[in-house]
Amino acid sequence: MTTRRRGVRVLVVHALLWSYAAVAFGPLLLVAIGSFRTNADILRQPVGLPESLTLDNYLRAWETASISTYFANSLLVTVGAVALCVAVSATAAYALSRWRFRGRALLAAFFLSGLMIPAKLGLLPVFYMYLSMGLIDTRPGLMLLYAASGVPFSIFVIMGFMRGLPTGLEEAARLDGANEGRLFVSIALPLMRPALAVVTVFQFAPTWNDFFYPLVLLRSDAKYTVPVGLTRFFGEFATDRATLFAGLVIALVPLALVFALATKQIIAGLTAGMSR
Amino acid sequence: MTAGRLGPARYRAGYRAGYRAGYRAGRTSPAWIAAFCLPALVLYGVFVVVPLVTALYYGLFRWEGIRRGEFAGLGNYLEVLTRYPLNQEIPAALWHNVLFFAGTMAIQNTVGLGLAVLLYRNPRGKRFLQTIFSLPYLISPLIVGYVWSLLLSPTFGPINFLLRAAGLESWARPWLGAPDTALPVLVLVNAWQWIGGPMLIFLAALGGIPRELEEAAAMDGASPFRAFWSVRFPLLMPAVGVITVLTFIGCFNLFDLVYALGGSDGGPGGAMDVLGLLYYRTAFEGGTNAIGESSALAIMIFILVFGASAVLERFLRRREVTS
Known part of the structure; x- marks a missing residue:
């Protein structure tokens, strides 16, 4: 009796989980399928499979x-921004978590x-600042x-990570006469890699996706990036559903790649706020 | 992350060890400190902090186009709050933000918790399902908005098509075109996108709770529901706190999704108008004193968000229980 009741419960739970999976994935699937159909076909039959x-x-x-x-503009801006952000954040986070100096806590x-x-x-002041620069x-x-x-x-995540790292290696290298720059590049940087991966993934997506600034x-x-380009594209091709769907899929590809390659880092980043 | 896996005690020990190492090596020379900290400080200072401070300054003057007029003190603030149409648009937009926050807490975060609990108890297919659930997380809110506006479009949209096909003809409606459905649809679409966040945070928090606690409760004769509510849920308070603050900040950053679903006017009759959109309109589609008015509005939103999230954080922190 109890096992049967448990069996029923597991069945219900799985039904719930998989039906939400359909809700989460269904819309994306509709877009993906739509991108292979002809426009006339989509307008006649909004849900359906491609004829060819x-x-x-x-x-x-x-x-x-x-x-x-x-696409090229977005790639350039995103890669440049993420690289710059990670570089300056890694050095600052290292200094803030390893050195003791006046004003450290304040900084x-x-x-x-x-x-x-x-x-x-701050967008409006940025706008006028940029105008003058x-x-x-x-x-x-x-x-x-x-x-x-x-x-x-980035500094938040890297500092949190550095706190959990033992300092033994750095001390040994320091005794061997390595200077601070050398210590950072050869010892700390390789150790920080997991945190840098989290930061990279987490900066990549919002930067790629941002619409407000451009x-x-x-x-x-x-010079348009993908999101602003898309608003233009949506105006121009308003009635051409099939092309719109294809454009949306193209805009999604880099993020799908990031997601596939870095699920672990994404989960780590989402839960980074928990380990304070 | 590693810091999360280490227990709090070792975590703190590592922190102290880091300090000691810094001490023993003597003082790091100011040149090194500058070389390591200045790039980030300059970048963050010039492009994030200075603009916000400038907004404070801008808001104290009257403007004619881009020419600064006389000092106005709090005049812009008063004007924004009393002059038509802003004196009606601001309360309306703020109210929509509040409704949106409440709706998101009630739907997105509750369903997220539910999914986390279900996944936690049934490890089979967990990785795959959690990936599917959080997939929309990475998509640009703008694209999410466009995808859903296509799906929800009145005549050729698949949603209404499916409703008609299922015999629910009367349910089919212009979802985003009617003032009474626009805001609920906005909450749902937003929840569809972000639900992976709360779900993953709750999953991580559930994983950190010792199983023995719930088993002990079960042995004492507590029902599973009771065991969850009295034993697990209090231990999830830190996660609830993080999620509440993140939801709150996200709610006031809302812009792209609404823009895609309803344009810069916020949909039918401004039913989806929110503060982020209103700021954009005041700043870039406003009148001669646009700089003064929008800066005053920005500072008020800033104080509201920063202040409220600080209070919220403190309040939630006090209610935490440590395991």
Whole structure:
């Protein structure tokens, strides 16, 4: 009796879990399938399978709708911003967690307070600052902004990680006469790798996805990143569902790759806030 | 992360050891400190902190286009709160933010907890399912908005198509076009995207609770529900705290998703207008004193978010139970 009741319970639990899986994945599947169908077909029958596998939609989105340009811009801005952010955060977090100096606690608090600041509210001053610095409508301008807004989270994660690392290796190297720069590069940096991976993944996604800054700071179509490009694309191809679906899939590819390669880091990053 | 796997005691010991090592090696020279800290400080200072401080300064003056006028003190703040249409748009947008926060806590975080508990008890297929559940997490909110606006579109959208096919003709409606369904749909779409966050945080927290505790409760004759509510849930308070603060901050950062679902006016009759959108409109689609007004608005939102999350954090921290 009890085993049967348990069996029923397990069945119910699995039914619940898998039906939510359908809710989570269904919409993405509809978009993916839609991207291979013809537009007329989609308008006639919103849910259905493609009649024949065609890549026409992808070609149209990639070339005619210039998603290829947006894609290259996004890649450049994202990679540059993440690299800069990780580099400056790693050195600062190392200094803050390994050296003792005056103002250390204050400096750490200054960086970490950024975790609770809605940085987007500084957009208007950023706009006028960029106007006077000649950074409006430039990709480096965006890059700097993203790198800067990623600093608090990156320092938070790397510092948390450094605290759990023993200092034995560093002390040994110091006794051997290595200077601070050498210590950081040859000892600390390799040890920090798991934290750097978390930070990279976590900066990559929001930077790739951001829409707010380029909406305001970019002006020429040739410099648009994928999200701003998509708003334009949605205006132009409003009635062409099939091409829209293909464009959305292209925009999703890099993130799907990141997700597939770094699920472990993503879970670690999500739970980083717990280990304070 | 490693820090999480080490117990609190070892974690603190490592922290102290780090300090001692710094001591023993003597003082690190100021040149090294500067070389390591300055790049991050300059970057963060110039591009994040200075703009926010500048907004405070901008808000104290009247502006004509981009020309600074006379000192206005709190004049812009008063104007924003009393002059039509902002004096009606601000309370409306704030109310939508509050409703959105409440709805997200009730739906996203509760369902997230439920999924975490179900997954925790049934390890079979756990990895696969948790990946599927959190997949939308990485997608740009803008894309999520576009995907759902296509799915929900009145005549050619698959959702209404499926409802009609299932014989629920009367349920099919212009979901995003009607003021009374727009905000609930916004909460649901947002929850669909972010549910993986609370779920993974709750899963990690559940994994940290010793099984013996619940077994002991079961031996004392507590029902599974009672055992969860009285034994596990109190131990999940730190996770609840983190999630509440994250939800709160995220709620006031809401922009992309609403923009994609309802445009910069916030959907039908402004039913989805939120503070983030209102700030954007005031700053970039506003009148001659746009700089003054939007800066005042920005500072008020800033104080609200920063203040409330600090209070929230303190309050939730006090209610924590340590295992």
